[in-house]
Amino acid sequence: MSDTVNIVRFHRFGDASVLQLDKLALPSPGPGEIRLRVKAIGLNRAEIMLREGKYVMDAGQLPSKLGLEASGIVDAVGEGVDSSWAGRVVSSMPTFPPDRYGVYGEVVILPVSAMSVYPERLSFEEGASIWAQYLTAWGGLIYFGGLRKGDYVLITAASSSTGLAAIQTVKAEGGISIAATRTAAKRQELLALGADHVIVTEEEDLVSRIMEVTGGKGARLIYDPIGGKSLESLVMSAATSATIIEYGLLAKEPTVLPLFTALVKYLTIKAYDVHEIFGLPKQLEAARQYVLRRLDDGSYTPHIAKTFRLAEIVEARRHMESNTQIGKIVVSV
Amino acid sequence: MSDTVNIVRFHRFGDASVLQLDKLALPSPGPGEIRLRVKAIGLNRAEIMLREGKYVMDAGQLPSKLGLEASGIVDAVGEGVDSSWAGRVVSSMPTFPPDRYGVYGEVVILPVSAMSVYPERLSFEEGASIWAQYLTAWGGLIYFGGLRKGDYVLITAASSSTGLAAIQTVKAEGGISIAATRTAAKRQELLALGADHVIVTEEEDLVSRIMEVTGGKGARLIYDPIGGKSLESLVMSAATSATIIEYGLLAKEPTVLPLFTALVKYLTIKAYDVHEIFGLPKQLEAARQYVLRRLDDGSYTPHIAKTFRLAEIVEARRHMESNTQIGKIVVSV
Numbered sequence: 001m002s003d004t005v006n007i008v009r010f011h012r013f014g015d016a017s018v019l020q021l022d023k024l025a026l027p028s029p030g031p032g033e034i035r036l037r038v039k040a041i042g043l044n045r046a047e048i049m050l051r052e053g054k055y056v057m058d059a060g061q062l063p064s065k066l067g068l069e070a071s072g073i074v075d076a077v078g079e080g081v082d083s084s085w086a087g088r089v090v091s092s093m094p095t096f097p098p099d100r101y102g103v104y105g106e107v108v109i110l111p112v113s114a115m116s117v118y119p120e121r122l123s124f125e126e127g128a129s130i131w132a133q134y135l136t137a138w139g140g141l142i143y144f145g146g147l148r149k150g151d152y153v154l155i156t157a158a159s160s161s162t163g164l165a166a167i168q169t170v171k172a173e174g175g176i177s178i179a180a181t182r183t184a185a186k187r188q189e190l191l192a193l194g195a196d197h198v199i200v201t202e203e204e205d206l207v208s209r210i211m212e213v214t215g216g217k218g219a220r221l222i223y224d225p226i227g228g229k230s231l232e233s234l235v236m237s238a239a240t241s242a243t244i245i246e247y248g249l250l251a252k253e254p255t256v257l258p259l260f261t262a263l264v265k266y267l268t269i270k271a272y273d274v275h276e277i278f279g280l281p282k283q284l285e286a287a288r289q290y291v292l293r294r295l296d297d298g299s300y301t302p303h304i305a306k307t308f309r310l311a312e313i314v315e316a317r318r319h320m321e322s323n324t325q326i327g328k329i330v331v332s333v
Numbered sequence: 334m335s336d337t338v339n340i341v342r343f344h345r346f347g348d349a350s351v352l353q354l355d356k357l358a359l360p361s362p363g364p365g366e367i368r369l370r371v372k373a374i375g376l377n378r379a380e381i382m383l384r385e386g387k388y389v390m391d392a393g394q395l396p397s398k399l400g401l402e403a404s405g406i407v408d409a410v411g412e413g414v415d416s417s418w419a420g421r422v423v424s425s426m427p428t429f430p431p432d433r434y435g436v437y438g439e440v441v442i443l444p445v446s447a448m449s450v451y452p453e454r455l456s457f458e459e460g461a462s463i464w465a466q467y468l469t470a471w472g473g474l475i476y477f478g479g480l481r482k483g484d485y486v487l488i489t490a491a492s493s494s495t496g497l498a499a500i501q502t503v504k505a506e507g508g509i510s511i512a513a514t515r516t517a518a519k520r521q522e523l524l525a526l527g528a529d530h531v532i533v534t535e536e537e538d539l540v541s542r543i544m545e546v547t548g549g550k551g552a553r554l555i556y557d558p559i560g561g562k563s564l565e566s567l568v569m570s571a572a573t574s575a576t577i578i579e580y581g582l583l584a585k586e587p588t589v590l591p592l593f594t595a596l597v598k599y600l601t602i603k604a605y606d607v608h609e610i611f612g613l614p615k616q617l618e619a620a621r622q623y624v625l626r627r628l629d630d631g632s633y634t635p636h637i638a639k640t641f642r643l644a645e646i647v648e649a650r651r652h653m654e655s656n657t658q659i660g661k662i663v664v665s666v
Contacts, residue, residue, distance in 0.1 A: 266609040
């Protein structure tokens with residue numbers, strides 16, 4: 001291995017174009033850390049905030065690294081880390097402070113607490129597309145949502161990697177998934193990827209289609225990263241005693257809660273961020289074991305929309321942020 | 334007993350003035366029903382909707398009876414009802430359809446499923462002031478809110494009967510209650526009635542006072558019947574992973590949910606109506622037993638703001654709807 005490595009950094013805040021490859025000295029893992037020879041990187045929407053200087057924990061120190069999910073091979077371990085980690089194929093769970101570590105690069109340092117093995121049959125690209133989407137689904141749908149067999153689950157922004165992970169989780173648990181997508185372009189692929197029903201919101205009325213599919217009862221669980229004015233139609237789509245998991249805020253306008261209808265239906269609205277699970281060690285380990293089990297039994301298969309090379313990181317991010325893909329954007333290193 | 338009895342009814346929808354005393358034939362209990370010689374009636378805000386013709390289940394049949402909570406003595410039982418109910422001192426839980434039964438009157442019919450005994454040391458007036466407020470508190474704070482020892486609990490509209498019941502529940506469970514009230518007029522009495530802290534919202538900034546009282550952590554549980562624009566300050570007052578119980582909608586304006594802050598704090602917003610508990614027989618019985626236990630151990634004492642006579646029902650309702658009282662308005666029969 002060379003004594004310099006390519007690391008993606010940004011020297012000013014902004015859109016994808018601020019990302020650049022910097023040649024840096026080969027880093028060494030500190031106490032509790034490992035060094036990962038990166039094979040693939042999974043891109044996440046959550047990375048936008050840090051890059052744009054809007055991350056809440058820190059105004060941002062420049063230049064900064066970026067990235068949460070990578071797969072690869074451990075080639076060095078720091079003080080206090082079990083030496084059996086060395087040589088293992090692993091990938092990173094996004095449990096670490098995103099302003100302190102970043103995985104966009106050829107060789108990166110990560111806390112060992114964020115690392116997990118994954119089934120050998122998966123490619124490195126698939127290995128880098130596991131933890132954000134499936135841990136988020138476990139926390140939202142199973143831990144907070146109480147997903148049960150027979151539940152109708154409305155999944156908005158269904159073609160995102162998180163949406164597809166939700167579709168697979170609902171199927172694995174014996175529920176019925178209803179995927180909402182804006183345009184007809186993704187309908188067939190969503191059905192092929194396991195959605196039980198697809199609603200094209202630009203062409204169909206969400207609420208009446210939900211009532212049709214659920215026999216007038218409404219959805220028992222709603223998994224939504226959008227918020228804003230769309231919350232009204234989600235409340236209208238909900239069954240009595242339903243839970244609405246709001247796990248993001250893609251909308252720009254204020255979020256209005258139709259409280260009267262929510263009261264009549266006894267709704268729960270959970271503002272959910274997977275970091276809440278990361279703060280609960282027992283639950284995080286239960287989630288990790290669940291995901292490994294679902295990968296083993298074939299219920300979970302990461303769906304890669306497109307792969308790029310590391311030198312194409314700007315293009316890869318742009319493609320991801322265009323929202324035209326179905327599934328995960330991955331960079332092969 | 335005379336063969337005619339005075340029953341309060343309304344022959345048109347409207348404000349308190351539509352209520353009148355009608356002389357009706359002594360009613361007989363049907364299957365599953367009992368007849369109650371009423372001694373006291375507890376007034377509830379929930380009764381406004383039916384009287385105004387806005388009750389959601391029914392456009393309203395006129396003339397109509399009204400009222401949810403009464404105490405008294407069972408003087409007849411219908412078919413299928415255990416005869417041991419006869420002669421018992423009981424009061425009604427508001428679990429029945431409010432458009433089918435009404436307790437404002439000298440002698441009324443009620444489903445036996447809604448009746449409960451209560452501790453003998455309580456007056457009839459106190460007996461008519463138990464179930465709505467304490468069952469609501471159990472469902473909101475204990476069942477859905479997960480109230481635990483040491484929790485800071487913000488209680489808005491704290492001088493209502495439901496607010497006082499919440500203060501007593503928080504104290505009984507070892508939490509710390511923070512009562513919010515609009516004007517300074519009720520501060521001393523709220524402290525005397527058991528509130529650990531009182532915030533006068535017209536004079537003090539709610540959020541900064543909450544942060545002061547909780548050492549910067551915020552309230553773990555918030556119990557609010559108002560909604561509307563005030564939800565924003567409740568979200569600002571909440572601790573990480575807090576639950577906000579919205580159990581009413583006194584506000585007229587839309588309810589805006591500050592979703593970004595809610596996501597950062599991992600908040601749960603539960604739109605709660607005690608009827609959800611009424612639909613869960615096991616939970617309702619657990620709640621009833623809990624309330625009886627708290628009445629027995631002295632943690633619960635219904636606080637009567639003022640009593641009226643049955644002939645003063647219009648005045649009693651007007652007083653209740655003026656929001657100047659602290660606690661329950663009761664009519665002695």
